[in-house]
Amino acid sequence: MTSPNTIEARGLGRDYGVTRALEGLDLSVEAGSLVGILGPNGAGKTTALLMLATLLRPTRGSARVMGCDLISEASAIRRRLGLVFQEATIDGLLTVEENLRFAGRLAGLDGYSVKHAVNEVVQRIGLGPLRQRRASQLSGGWRRLTDIARATLHRPALLLLDEPTVGLDPEHRERMWSVLDAERRERGITVLFSTHYMAEAESADRVLLLSKGAVVEEGAPADLQRGVGVAVAEFEGPAGAAIEAALVREQLAATSMRTERGWRVGVREPQRVAQLVAEAPGGVTRFLLREATLEDVYFLRTR
Numbered sequence: 575m576t577s578p579n580t581i582e583a584r585g586l587g588r589d590y591g592v593t594r595a596l597e598g599l600d601l602s603v604e605a606g607s608l609v610g611i612l613g614p615n616g617a618g619k620t621t622a623l624l625m626l627a628t629l630l631r632p633t634r635g636s637a638r639v640m641g642c643d644l645i646s647e648a649s650a651i652r653r654r655l656g657l658v659f660q661e662a663t664i665d666g667l668l669t670v671e672e673n674l675r676f677a678g679r680l681a682g683l684d685g686y687s688v689k690h691a692v693n694e695v696v697q698r699i700g701l702g703p704l705r706q707r708r709a710s711q712l713s714g715g716w717r718r719l720t721d722i723a724r725a726t727l728h729r730p731a732l733l734l735l736d737e738p739t740v741g742l743d744p745e746h747r748e749r750m751w752s753v754l755d756a757e758r759r760e761r762g763i764t765v766l767f768s769t770h771y772m773a774e775a776e777s778a779d780r781v782l783l784l785s786k787g788a789v790v791e792e793g794a795p796a797d798l799q800r801g802v803g804v805a806v807a808e809f810e811g812p813a814g815a816a817i818e819a820a821l822v823r824e825q826l827a828a829t830s831m832r833t834e835r836g837w838r839v840g841v842r843e844p845q846r847v848a849q850l851v852a853e854a855p856g857g858v859t860r861f862l863l864r865e866a867t868l869e870d871v872y873f874l875r876t877r
């Protein structure tokens with residue numbers, strides 16, 4: 575049966591010699607959704623995206639992307655794909671407009687369509703004032719946004735982005751996400767991106783947490799965060815160990831992690847926890863109650 579999902583991968587894995595870069599990825603990405611692959615350096619994020627982009631042959635497993643088989647129908651997939659990888663692909667010697675026109679021709683658009691598509695994408699991404707500027711003279715942020723313009727010019731159905739916000743300042747990061755949001759809202763494009771900034775993935779529909787080539791957790795960010803606890807208590811100091819033991823004993827701890835300096839406990843009833851900490855003999859040097867984050871989920875699953 576053909577799945578309506580944009581991506582259906584089963585056991586997709588890759589070895590580089592004896593290095594197991596990716597164990598076996600099971601992934602279903604619904605059309606129009608925003609899905610994040612999270613993990614630290616070396617987790618296997620780039621390997622997963624390169625395989626789904628048909629640029630790296632899997633060692634094992636299979637996948638269908640936009641209904642096509644990853645191996646036997648790779649060229650059909652490529653035509654409907656937009657890629658933004660870590661290295662900028664625009665040519666520094668060409669202007670922004672020349673880069674975009676060139677990308678349009680490479681994507682197989684005719685002269686009229688290229689002109690129309692370039693005008694549209696320049697407008698959409700706000701590249702108007704930089705149109706005649708040489709790409710080598712752009713700031714890192716605008717280079718990355720030009721890269722996104724290049725990748726979306728031919729109106730792909732699926733956009734794959736590998737750590738698209740690395741090195742961007744908050745303003746360009748914000749602009750990049752709003753461009754991607756608009757792409758999804760207005761054209762229903764599916765977006766799969768990787769990042770090692772956990773907070774950035776909190777607005778995704780679903781996230782996959784990768785560690786050492788294996789998926790350690792998967793789901794909607796809010797569900798994963800709820801799994802940590804209603805809130806997270808961070809504390810350190812002389813009474814730390816006794817407080818942690820009391821939270822477990824009183825069944826106030828949903829999850830618990832020892833950190834470098836103290837404890838991070840996912841708790842059930844924040845007010846009772848605050849009271850217990852305030853009354854603990856010996857006291858604490860630091861105490862904080864906050865919402866659970868994806869970073870907590872990640873620490874829990876990988877420590």
Ligand code: ATP
Nearest residue numbers: 590593594595613614615616617618619620621622
């Ligand atoms: P980063 O955030 O640093 O880009 P990543 O999560 O994208 O990391 P990958 O680049 O997919 O991780 O790498 C996964 C593992 O595969 C790492 O151990 C890496 O060293 C190894 N690896 C990646 N590419 C190659 C290669 N061409 N040859 C040998 N090993 C490789």
